[in-house]
Amino acid sequence: MSLKMAIPPGSREPLPAETPLLVIGGGIMGLATAYNAAKLGLRDIVVVDRSFLCSGASGRNGGGVRMQWSSPNDVELMQRSIDICKHFASEMGVNVWFRQGGYLFLVKNPALIPALEANVRMQNECGVRTRMVSPSEAAEIVPGLNVSGVHVGSYNPDDGVLFPWPFIWGYAHKALELGVRVYSFVDVVGFEKHKGGRIHTVHTTRGAIRVGHVVNATGAWSPELSAKVGVSIPNRPYRHEILTTEPLKPFLTPMVTVLGEGIYFSQSMRGEIVGGMGDPNEPQGDHSTSSLGFLRRFAESATSLIPALGNVQVVRQWAGLYDVSPDGKPILGEPAAVPNMTLLVGFTGNGFMMAPIIGKLAAERIVHGTKVPYFDDYNPDRFEHGIPENKETMIIG
């Protein structure tokens, strides 16, 4: 793969004096939005990132894409996102190692069964092929699976995994081809607003830029950035750890996860087992150091599920940040106080897989003013009267 970029993201060039659309955050959400907006004909778009591309959660996640959720909105969004994933390689000219091996949710806590059954019915109504599976069926899907303690599972064969890094390069490359300017290592330091709340100038570590519209796609760092423009949003960063093993001959078809226990793992197209495990005791914070405790917890859980993994060697561990929203659902759209800043944040560990469709919808909304119902449901002002009761419960990690 060789992509020639008109203005290399690593260049030290100054920013242009003005832009109709400044996207802050060069992760997948920001790049997908910039690419789609450019495709709709908007010119002179600028993307800035404070570090290198792939430095944040977009470069640190497990690459899972799935349609199994508890909210119909999330199911529909992910049906559309996975459709985009299917054509991404040919449309963007980059191999993203996309493989639809399904997601297998296992249930060890019987209290979770009724809700899972209801979710599967709802997913079926949306047209998703999820089905409940018995422990013995689960063992057929995953050879070597130890099903002791497993009551039931749900399996959708159309869920999948991909390799996050080339997905970013695909969007970055095509955006650059369409004239988008992408600047890495540029941090935003402040905003200037008109009286009505609209932002007119953004100050960065590489100078000021006049803006028509701003997208805040900074994930776990978005509350901090929003605060600089006087907007308070309730999403918060939490560290999540992940690891990868030596590559193995393909044997594991789906992503395997245990509902409510935080563990997930799959086999990438490169052959590695890639997996993580959320820690319910993880404090809020934006650090991403690695711990031995995570290795031990993950290894214990993974080898109890598939004992043969005991001989598989861990080669690398790292951590990234979940951008956790109070109801587990994204925070999308413009806060009343700043009508020309679109928030695309709060994805609670699911931003990578939702970005292909969210970037498209956000671009249509910004460029053409298209009404997007999901943005009404997920509007940033919904937390004014407390946390909505209807939470997304199929969160992994």
Place this chain on the structure above:
Amino acid sequence: MTKIIVCRCEDVLLSDLEDAIEGGNQDVESLKRYTGFGTGVCQGKSCVAHVGAILAAQLESKAVPIMPFTPRPPVSPIPMRLLAAKDDTTVVSLRGPRGRHKGPADGAK
């Protein structure tokens, strides 16, 4: 055509790295994400210095500091059964086969 392999775990060629640098990936972290170098079993121990040198040579006069990528644990590959072991004697035996440390029996003296 002669192919020069820089990252032997992931088969990343010198020409891949040169193309990536020319394409705008002008720091070691970006090169890792762009080419996948350093993500195999050796985790960059045999190639990251070469990549730094290739980057320095290609950037020539642009004199920016070149840093290695963030090293990630573990230092060398570890089987999951040892990580999953609950009693510490098993963890101590991790050191046995390498010959640099005494095994658990010797350590108990």
